[in-house]
Amino acid sequence: MTMDLFSQFSSPTMLGMPLVLVAMLIPWLLFPMPSKQWANSRISSLQNWFLMLFTKQIFLPMNLPAHKWAFLLTSLMVFLLSMNLLGLFPYTFTPTTQLSINLGLAVPLWLATVLVGFRNQFTHSLAHFLPEGTPTLLIPILILIETISLFIRPLALGVRLTANLTAGHLLIHLISSAVSAIFPLSATASLLTLTILVLLTILEIAVAMIQAYVFILLLSLYLQENT
Template sequence: MTPNYFDQFMIPVFLGIPLALLAMALPLLLCPRPNQRWLAEPMINLQNWFIGQFVGQLLRPLSKPGHKWALLLSSLLLFILNLNLLGLLPYTFTPTTQLSLCMGLATPLWLATVVVGLKNHPTSAFAHLLPEGTPYLLIPMLVMIETISLFIRPLALGVRLTANLTAGHLLIQLIATGDDKLISMMPVMSILVSALLLAMTLLEMAVALIQAYVFVALLTLYLQENTSA
C-alpha cells in the first residue's frame, strides 16, 4: 500500500481527544520561570541576548507608539519559533502546518493593526488606499485594488507560514522514505542520502527560525504603517 505522506499533517488523536492543544501548550511549559538565579545562568543569559537582538531588530523601524507592542511581538516570535522547532522532533506534531491555526494567529493581529490605524490616524489610514497624484479615471480601480490588497494580508501571512513548513516536512519525509528503501539495495548511496537528509533537517531548522521571524516582521511592518502619522 502506498503511504499517504500528508497523513503526518493530520491532527493526532488519543482516546478521541485531539492533541493539538497539548502541542501548542508544550512551548509554554518549556519556558523558564523567573527566579533570582537568572543572572547566574549562562543559558538564560544567552537566551536573553538572543531575544534582545531579535526584538531590537523588529522594533527598530517602529515609532514610539508601536513600542507598546514589544511584549506581544516578542512573545509571538518565541511561541511560533518553539512550535516550529518542536515539530521537527520524532513522534511530534507541528501545529503551524495547520492553516486554521496560522490564520487564527494572523487575522486578529492584522485586524488589530488596522483598528489602531483607524483609531489614531484615520486620515492617514484611508490615504494608503489612494496614492497621491492618481489620475481621476484610475481612482475607483486603485481604491478597489488597494482594498483587496489590504484584506489579502492576513491570508498571505497564514499561507506563507503553513506552506513553507509543510513543504519542508514533506520533502524530509520523501527523502527519508527513499533512504529506507536504499539501505538494503545500495548501502553506499544510502549513506549519501542520509547525509542529504541531515542537511535538509538543518535547513528545516533554519526555515523554522526564519519563518517565525518573517511572520512577526510582516506584522511589524503593518503596525508601522498604521502607527506612523
C-alpha cells in the same frame, strides 16, 4: 500512500480528544523560569540576550506608540519559533502546519493593526487606498486593488508559514523513506541520500527560524504603517 504521507499533518487525538492544545502548551513549559538567584544561569542569560536583541531589531525603526506591542510580538515570536523547531523532532506534531491555526494568529493581529491605524490616523490610513495625483479614470481600479491587497495580507501571512513548513516536512518524510528503501539495493546511494537528508534537516531548521521571524517582521511592518 497518500493518506500515510499527509497523515503527519492531521491533528493527533487521544480518546477522541484533539491534542493540538497540548502541542501548543508544551513550548511554554520548556522555557527556564526566573529564579531568585542573583546570577542567572547560562540558559536564562542566553534567552534574555536573544529577547533583547530581537526586540531591539524589530522595534528600533518603529514609532514610540508601536513599542506597546513589544511584549505581544516578542512572545509570539518565541512561541512560533518553539513550535516550528519542536515539530522537527520525530513523532511530534507541528501545530503551525495547520492553516487554521496560522490564520487564527494572523487575522486578529492584522485586524488589530488596521483598527489602530483607523483610530489614530484615520485620514492617513484612507490615503493608502488612493495615492495622491491619481488620474480620475484610474481611481476605482486603484481603490479596488488596494482593498484587495489589504485583505490579502493575513491570508499571505498564514499561507506562507503553513506552505513552507509543510513542504519541508514532506521532503524530509520522502527522503527518509527513500533511505531505507534504497539501502538493500545500494549502500552507497543510501548513504548519499542520508547525507542529503541531513543537509535538508539543517535547512529546515533554518527555515523554521526564518519563517517565525518573517511572520513577526511583516506584522511589525503593518503596525509601522498604522502608527
